[in-house]
Amino acid sequence: MKSRLVSETLIMIECIFTIDYEIYGNGEGSLKELVYEPAEKLKAIFEKWNARFVPFIEVAELEMIDSKATDPAIDLVKHQIRDFYREGFELGLHLHPQWYKAKYEDEIWILDYSEYNLCTLPRERIVQIVDRSIEYLREVLGVADFMPFSFRAGNWLFQPTRTAASVLAERGIKVDSSVFKGGLQHQKKLDYRRANRNGYYWRFTDDVNMSEPHGALLELPIYTQMVQTLKMLTGKRVSSQRKSFSTFQSNRQRLIRLLDFLRFWYPLKLDFCCMGIEELTSMMDRVIKEDQKNPTSYKPVVAIGHTKELYDFETVEAFLSYLERKGIAVSTFEDVYDRCVTVPGFNVQGS
Template structure:
């Protein structure tokens, strides 16, 4: 059985440029309306670090609207997950631009007590925003898909009651951040892990349900739509960061994520047709397929509508991690 889980990273990703109303609030509102009209729900991965810091510095008047929207999403049954870009916590605001703390870019690589402090702070802020003092997010996605080294962060998430991670994309490789998910290509649609997110460990507590990806030739990543959104997103990045990404592109094959903002309808359908083929071969296995998007990338709503119509035609249910967690063989 296949279910599709739409996840949206709710944030101004990148160097902090942009405004909350246009790049977070408005797109999330349109997506919410699309899903409500179909009586479906998605998962909102709220990047809490930037919201807390933007609120503390008073740099964006839309912060109150954003917080109200998150309460509405929660009230309307959308799943609220935790997403953290720790480089925001020591950020400075200087002449209209944010200077983020690149030394804290990878949460997993920080000292264990610092990770613990950040996770506690992030959950506390989310509780305040939602007006839910006991709220425990079920799911987590780390910044920039980083979940290596895995052990400390995995243990701390479990301590907080978090049950699902969705940071991995199989086949992922980022030289600069020592991210290597190529070994996870052998894994199934989900697995539990503790020491290394790549290695299934049935005795562990944290469940990985990766963002769905397929290995493709590098040239297949260069679609006009994807490149246009990528260029908009990385405008203002230092040359060094762009060159680092280029190094990763020297591999012959790359993972293409099931991204409902960046892919064309033809690409989305092509990727999903592969899942339908797998289903024919092994209908007994449970297949939660995680699609990803970012509020900052949401522009092409017609493609999202067309993809939802395709899923409906194939009787693929839309779900959330909370709804399918028990089906993944855990109590």
């Protein structure tokens, strides 16, 4: 129980910082600049605040880069993953399966996009990929029985859910954090609009959008608020959107992606790398207002970031300082799990 009394009010909100630890996209760029260095700075800040974040380690690309020795910083990265583990950071499993059958030719990675969505692969292939990724993490850590507590799918794609969820649950993974409520990507067949009905967390088995009281996994979604599209167009975010639009191959694909983006209402993720301090705090202010209206429900709020987009460390510190002032604890999935699934009086849907 980490809730704190602030001015005689019990705050039922906790914040879980997650960071996707990867070079996403086509694998271009240096591990040192895009993964190791930003993660090292973030780690130092959190240690100073005596707090922990959850690095979601994208195992497939790291294993492939390691096996072909294509980036000399892979050893620094492996060392850093061991440091995280030793220093009490909870390591999550993140997977972009298109890496496992990738080829490295003329100093360029050619990824296998037929394996882009883990969930659409046959069960045997999902088992192979998940087991291989966990085995690599065990080797890196030198811990034979290591099991990640949480999972996040590549490109947030955890649909169709059933087979992949059962494989992960059978292995001992407890939490998924792939969903962002209101999410819609036509081209990738991602649709998280139905999850809008759910609370701050829920259990599921067959469909990650649907709450089931005794579901195999617990969903702790990346926190979003629906905002008018025009409000999304701030400087920091526009530059990252432009980058991702430009990696698309055809005009048709670009158009479909643009249509997703041009909905009137758009889910804005609580992203501590892409947002400025005013946006971060105004989003949390809304959660605090909800907490005042509904003070008995527990509200774990998951923030996201990417090592590749992390350069504004001042904002991260200012946000940590804001959370402390408001009495909002910084937690991990392991910290909040028991309270989400077992504490009597807390509804399994979290609202």
